Amino acid sequence: MTEWTGRTAVEIAAAVREERASAVDVTRQHLDRIARLDPGLSAFRHVRAEQALAEAAAVDQHVNRASLPLAGVPVAVKDNIAVAGEQSRIGSAATSPDRSPDDHVIVQRLRAAGAVVVGLTNVPELCLVPMADSVYGIARNPWDERRTPGGSSGGSAAAVAAGLVPLAHGNDGFGSIRIPCACCGTVGIKPGRGVVPLAPSDPTWDNLVENGPIATTVRDAALGLAVMAGEPGLAHLGEPGALRIGVSVRSISPGFAIVAPYRRAALEAGTLLEGLGHSVTRHTRRYPAWLGPASLSSWYASARESAAGLDRAGLNRSTRRLTAVGGALAAFHVDGSRARDRWRTDAAERFFGQIDVLLLPALSRPAARAERWGNYGGLRVTAVSTRTASLFGPWNIAGWPALAVPVGVGADAMPVAVQLVAKPGGERLLLELAAQIEAAKPWPRHAPRYLAEDDGNGDAAVTEDA
Numbered sequence: 002m003t004e005w006t007g008r009t010a011v012e013i014a015a016a017v018r019e020e021r022a023s024a025v026d027v028t029r030q031h032l033d034r035i036a037r038l039d040p041g042l043s044a045f046r047h048v049r050a051e052q053a054l055a056e057a058a059a060v061d062q063h064v065n066r067a068s069l070p071l072a073g074v075p076v077a078v079k080d081n082i083a084v085a086g087e088q089s090r091i092g093s094a095a096t097s098p099d100r101s102p103d104d105h106v107i108v109q110r111l112r113a114a115g116a117v118v119v120g121l122t123n124v125p126e127l128c129l130v131p132m133a134d135s136v137y138g139i140a141r142n143p144w145d146e147r148r149t150p151g152g153s154s155g156g157s158a159a160a161v162a163a164g165l166v167p168l169a170h171g172n173d174g175f176g177s178i179r180i181p182c183a184c185c186g187t188v189g190i191k192p193g194r195g196v197v198p199l200a201p202s203d204p205t206w207d208n209l210v211e212n213g214p215i216a217t218t219v220r221d222a223a224l225g226l227a228v229m230a231g232e233p234g235l236a237h238l239g240e241p242g243a244l245r246i247g248v249s250v251r252s253i254s255p256g257f258a259i260v261a262p263y264r265r266a267a268l269e270a271g272t273l274l275e276g277l278g279h280s281v282t283r284h285t286r287r288y289p290a291w292l293g294p295a296s297l298s299s300w301y302a303s304a305r306e307s308a309a310g311l312d313r314a315g316l317n318r319s320t321r322r323l324t325a326v327g328g329a330l331a332a333f334h335v336d337g338s339r340a341r342d343r344w345r346t347d348a349a350e351r352f353f354g355q356i357d358v359l360l361l362p363a364l365s366r367p368a369a370r371a372e373r374w375g376n377y378g379g380l381r382v383t384a385v386s387t388r389t390a391s392l393f394g395p396w397n398i399a400g401w402p403a404l405a406v407p408v409g410v411g412a413d414a415m416p417v418a419v420q421l422v423a424k425p426g427g428e429r430l431l432l433e434l435a436a437q438i439e440a441a442k443p444w445p446r447h448a449p450r451y452l453a454e455d456d457g458n459g460d461a462a463v464t465e466d467a
Contacts, residue, residue: 092136095315144450150162171189183405253292262417323382361419
């Protein structure tokens, strides 16, 4: 029997559409792999084995199977949006145990495209921090299980990097797609504001949060975004043409230094793109001095918003501390709103200047240890969060599209990534530019300990050492 784990979403969907594979066989293989390997990773909070096989059977019988863009593709959904019949716990014992009566609009679109929802992935409590631990487990990085896969979409990125699914849903309020993608060597895009719909009940964190895909290839990410956005044309990438690219290796503010290997990776990516015909210059503008503090106060305000109405006794220690700070700042009307409006109105545009794409490091320092961060105090969690992930928030505040793409493997045998940012409407541009990087400098699609590349004969070669 042909092995389908380790294949791309594009490959699987084509095979199921053309009846070279059945969605049931594809789903069963992925469920078997999850059962074997996820106990060591905790990428999933809940696996929907029986329901997923029933959904796959429905895909095989679908009258329009040949037209489904994600026919039979196993997908994972981040555990902070609704999946009908399932709990949405958002990493917290304080959230409601009630089962969702309906699918979130993103899940509706994934299902309508033929995708099979195999499970809900682990997140940190209320999706607040760039780690992925909670009362439901400590998610681990497939490249090094001693480290976090990042957060808050850490379970989704870990599932993709370990070959448990080819495609996963994530969302991003302060880097929560791009951070775990940078940690796990996957591709993830945070679209611009309004490209992918939110549900009426979604927390928006003052319009900071966007839904998007996590995948191992740019084509898969483009396909996932096309389905989520309801824009089929996004799946068809061309050449971006010659672009003006600015490379910035500045930190957002003093105290948030970017380690040398990540600065070097951004500069080397710029050299690579210059060799591909783009006009690449150093972007030397400084971030406004008020932007770092505004990002931090916005994060605290988002923590306060997320915990509103929940029983504090059921929250982690770190969450209680973060929400308390958010409450104290709110009492003094310090929530970052004025600075956010200033950045959105014109300051981001001025900072960007006359370039088409900004290229910058993704992480500022390596992924933190995989441990129970929820038990720590607010100061320690704040320090780790801001020092690791300071370069993501400005583009959530602006509402501009941003993408994380791997560019190699570091001396510590962990993936290295850069971030690409474009002005509103630039999602296709970012994907096309990322595809050029992928073609010129391919990356390992999966963590070496979990899945080898396709062996070139049509069957995925599995290497398990977990």
